Structures are given as C-alpha cells and as structure tokens.
Amino acid sequence: MYAWAGPPFICIRFTPAVFALTNPPTIGPEALPALAELLRQAPPSRLFVLADTNTARDCYPHLRPYLPAHELLVIEAGEEHKTLATCAEVWHWLTAHHADRHALLVCLGGGVVTDLGGFCAATYKRGLRCVGVPTTLLAQVDAAVGGKTGVDFEGFKNHIGVFQEPEAVVMDPSFLATLPAGELRSGYAEVIKHALIADAAAFADLRGLAVATVSDWTPIIRHSVAIKENIVAQDPHESGPRKLLNFGHTVGHALESYLLAQPGRAVRHGEAVAAGMVCESWLAAQRGLLGAEELTQVREVVAASFEPLRFAADEIDAIAAYALHDKKNRGDSIKCTLLRGLGHGIFDQAVTLADIAASLRAYLTF
Numbered sequence: 001m002y003a004w005a006g007p008p009f010i011c012i013r014f015t016p017a018v019f020a021l022t023n024p025p026t027i028g029p030e031a032l033p034a035l036a037e038l039l040r041q042a043p044p045s046r047l048f049v050l051a052d053t054n055t056a057r058d059c060y061p062h063l064r065p066y067l068p069a070h071e072l073l074v075i076e077a078g079e080e081h082k083t084l085a086t087c088a089e090v091w092h093w094l095t096a097h098h099a100d101r102h103a104l105l106v107c108l109g110g111g112v113v114t115d116l117g118g119f120c121a122a123t124y125k126r127g128l129r130c131v132g133v134p135t136t137l138l139a140q141v142d143a144a145v146g147g148k149t150g151v152d153f154e155g156f157k158n159h160i161g162v163f164q165e166p167e168a169v170v171m172d173p174s175f176l177a178t179l180p181a182g183e184l185r186s187g188y189a190e191v192i193k194h195a196l197i198a199d200a201a202a203f204a205d206l207r208g209l210a211v212a213t214v215s216d217w218t219p220i221i222r223h224s225v226a227i228k229e230n231i232v233a234q235d236p237h238e239s240g241p242r243k244l245l246n247f248g249h250t251v252g253h254a255l256e257s258y259l260l261a262q263p264g265r266a267v268r269h270g271e272a273v274a275a276g277m278v279c280e281s282w283l284a285a286q287r288g289l290l291g292a293e294e295l296t297q298v299r300e301v302v303a304a305s306f307e308p309l310r311f312a313a314d315e316i317d318a319i320a321a322y323a324l325h326d327k328k329n330r331g332d333s334i335k336c337t338l339l340r341g342l343g344h345g346i347f348d349q350a351v352t353l354a355d356i357a358a359s360l361r362a363y364l365t366f
Contacts, residue, residue, distance in 0.1 A: 023168050024229060025145060027222055031170035035106075035131060036066040038168055043068070044104035044129055046097065050090060050117045051108040052077035058178035059108055059135045067106070071097050075113070079260060079269070082112045082152050084160065090120040094128075104129035104167070110136035110183070111143035111269060115158065118149035122164035130166045135175040137187025137217060138270055141194070141224040144169050146232040146242075155261050156325045157253045163237050171225075173218045185211055185305050186270030189248070191220060192301060193277060194227040197244045200343025207297065211305050243328055243347035247337040251356055252276025254322035255309060267309060274306040278366065279359035283351060284338040286358075294342050299366055313364060320356040 026034045039047070047070035051060050056074040073093045075086055094103070105128060107117030114132045121130035134144035150161020176184065188211050195203035202223060214220070228245060235242035256272035259265045281298040284290035290298075311319065328335040328348075336351045 023165060025169040025171050025225055027140075027171045027173070027225065028218055029172065029174070031172045032063065032066045032133075035133070035168065035170045038131070039068060039104070045100055045102040046071070047104055047106070048073065048094065048097070048099060049106045049108055050075065050113060050120075052081075052110075052113050054178075055109045055113065055135050059133075059175050062172075062175070063106075063108060063133060070106075075116075077109075077112070079112060079152070079266065082116050084151055084153065086116060087120050087123075087151060090117070091124055094120075094124055099124070099128065101125045101128050104131065106131045106133055107166075108133045108135060110134065110139045114139050114144045115149055115161070116151050118147075118164060118166060119151055119161050121166075122149055122162050127164070130164075132166045132169040134169065134171055136179060137176055137184050137221075138190060139187070140171045140173070140176075140217075140221050141187055142190040142228065142245075144171070145225055145228050146245075147236065155257055156322070157257055158327070159325070171221065173216070173221060176217055181212060182268060182271075186268040188305055189270035189274040189277070189302075191224050193245070193247050193273065194224045196277065196281075196298065196339060196342060197247050197337070197345030198227045198231070198343060199223075200341070203297075203301070203342050206301055209304075238328075241347065243335070244337055244345040246328055246347070247339070247345055248273040248277035248280055250276065250323055250326050250328065250334065250336045250351070251279040251359060253326065254319050254356065255311070255360075257322045258315070258319045259309070259311070265310075271306060271309065274302045275309045275363060278302050279356070279363050280336060280338055282359050282362045283336070283355055284340070287338070289338055289340045289346070291341075294339075297342065298339075303366075308363075308366070311360075311364075313361065316357050316360045317353075319360060320353050323353065323356050 049070050049072045052075050054077045105121045107114050121128050132144040134140045147163050147165035149164050150158040153159035252273040259267050281295050285295040323334050334351050336349045337347045338349045340346045
C-alpha cells in the first residue's frame with residue numbers, strides 16, 4: 001500500500017504496525033474498563049468530565065460507573081458552539097472548581113467535544129491531563145486520533161488550535177448505537193477517505209457496503225484508525241505526509257464553512273467531506289491522475305450513502321473563497337490533497353480558486 005507525495009511523486013510506504021503513536025487507542029468493549037484502570041493506577045488530583053447535551057443524555061450513564069468522584073460540565077451540542085466562547089465557559093468551570101495541572105479532563109463526545117475539550121485541556125494552565133472518549137463514528141475513526149485540537153473562528157473550521165496528544169483515547173463502539181443515521185454517515189465519510197488515500201483493496205470492499213446494515217463497526221474502526229495512526233506517526237505536526245488526511249477537506253471545509261454561515265443550511269462535517277472528495281477526485285481526473293472509471297467509482301461509493309449537497313451556481317465563487325484560509329496553504333498558494341489512482345494520495349498539489357470553482361460546478365452536474 002502506498003501514499004504518494006508530489007510533484008515529483010515520492011513514494012511513502014504504508015506498513016501497518018511498523019509505526020505506532022505514543023498512546024494508541026483502546027478499541028472495543030475493553031475500552032471503558034481500561035479507562036477505569038488508568039484512573040486507578042494514575043489517579044488525578046481531581047476528575048472532570050466534559051459532555052454535550054446529547055452525550056450527557058445518551059452516553060454519560062454508560063460511562064459513569066467506570067469513574068470515581070468527578071464533576072460534569074454539559075455544553076450545547078453542535079458545530080455552532082465550537083467556539084472560543086465555549087472554551088471560556090470550560091476554562092471558567094475548571095477555575096471555579098480549582099483544577100490544577102494534575103487534574104484530568106475526560107472529553108465525552110463527538111468531534112466538537114474532543115476537539116474543543118482537547119484544546120481547553122492543552123491550554124488551561126499550559127496543559128492538564130486529558131482523555132478522549134469519542135462517541136461518534138466520525139470521532140472514533142478520525143477526530144479523536146492524532147492529537148489535533150481546536151475550535152472554529154470567524155467562520156473558519158478549526159482555525160485556532162494546537163497539536164496535543166491526549167493521555168489516552170478509549171473507544172467503545174457500543175456508543176454508536178445512540179447515533180441517528182445521519183451521524184453514522186458523517187463518520188463513514190472519513191472511512192471512505194482513509195481507504196482512498198492508502199488502501200485500494202479496502203475501498204473496493206466499501207463498494208458493497210450499506211451503512212445502515214453494519215452490525216459491528218469495530219473492525220472498520222480498527223482498520224481506519226490503523227491507517228491514520230501510521231500516517232500521523234510519520235508526521236505528527238502535518239509538515240508532510242499527514243497532509244494526506246486532508247483529502248476532501250479543502251473543498252469540503254469551504255462548503256461546510258459557507259453553509260454553516262447560512263441560517264438553516266448547516267451540514268454535517270462528513271457530508272461536506274463526502275462532497276469534497278468527489279470534487280477533489282474530479283480535479284485529479286482533470287490532471288490525468290485518476291481515470292474516468294476510477295472517478296465513477298468514487299462518485300458511486302459516495303452517492304450510495306450521501307445525498308448531494310444543495311447550493312446554487314451563483315454561490316460557487318463565495319464558497320471557493322473560503323479555501324483561501326485553508327490551513328494547508330502556503331502563502332497565496334492553495335495546497336490540496338488529490339488522488340493518484342485509488343488508494344494513493346498525493347499532497348501539496350497547488351490548485352487555484354478557479355480550479356475549486358470548476359470542481360464545484362462539475363459537482364452540480366453529477
């Protein structure tokens with residue numbers, strides 16, 4: 001299995017189990033008992049749990065028996081609350097409860113809670129202990145793995161943040177039973193992404209997968225996490241191969257940010273990334289990096305689980321403009337991750353606003 005960087009196309013071999021993160025996630029029914037054992041062996045000075053309104057209702061009752069005495073803060077659910085204002089609420093709460101640097105924050109939730117909670121922990125008194133307990137498929141296969149933390153700022157996704165590995169990440173797939181179908185699909189977009197950038201055989205398997213019929217996500221989670229772990233271990237701070245993980249995100253984040261700013265039109269992260277993967281695959285095909293049949297396969301796998309995003313042709317320039325603030329950019333050059341065949345990602349590919357706009361116009365015709 002290979003991931004490609006270019007130009008020129010430099011080959012980076014993907015070899016599962018050769019690299020490992022400092023704290024690989026615990027995945028499966030043993031995850032919460034492992035958290036209880038961690039807290040027993042290395043007890044914090046005080047224990048805090050951060051949840052949102054959904055996970056406090058649906059997941060916290062399942063977690064609580066594994067925890068000693070603790071304080072619980074519940075924040076509002078939703079991407080619109082992934083802000084510095086919510087961080088201030090968390091920091092105020094920690095301060096009011098006399099949290100010191102030996103305290104531990106458990107982040108119980110999806111991408112918003114794990115990103116925001118990790119950022120709050122990394123910056124409070126220059127860092128306190130943090131454990132991620134991701135409860136959505138998106139967080140389990142992507143957001144909670146790799147030490148990225150952050151919040152949205154002035155309409156831009158994850159504009160403020162730091163790299164900070166949590167002390168541990170524990171993933172109990174049984175939490176996925178609490179999710180609506182749309183949230184499962186949102187996470188599935190990242191599963192598709194990992195296969196497209198690093199494992200053509202896995203992508204071929206996805207061609208026959210129906211999200212609604214998956215009874216046990218554990219092997220899918222393990223495989224997707226393994227791909228991300230291997231890439232992150234080679235490049236923790238996203239100076240090279242880790243940029244592969246941004247496939248679908250240059251256009252996807254632009255779509256997500258634009259629609260989030262429009263009242264009543266917000267879409268889930270995975271829905272935007274799914275559309276972004278189609279657009280960026282189209283760009284790869286335009287450059288001769290991806291064959292027409294391969295592009296069709298990408299579109300078919302995405303279309304099998306995702307409805308097309310709705311936007312008008314006269315909105316395309318405004319959507320594309322968001323890509324100017326993409327975190328992968330260098331100076332005035334927009335850097336994108338594309339595909340060089342199925343299962344092979346290439347990063348640092350220069351694209352223009354005109355390219356992004358063209359890909360969005362093509363998306364409207366699919």
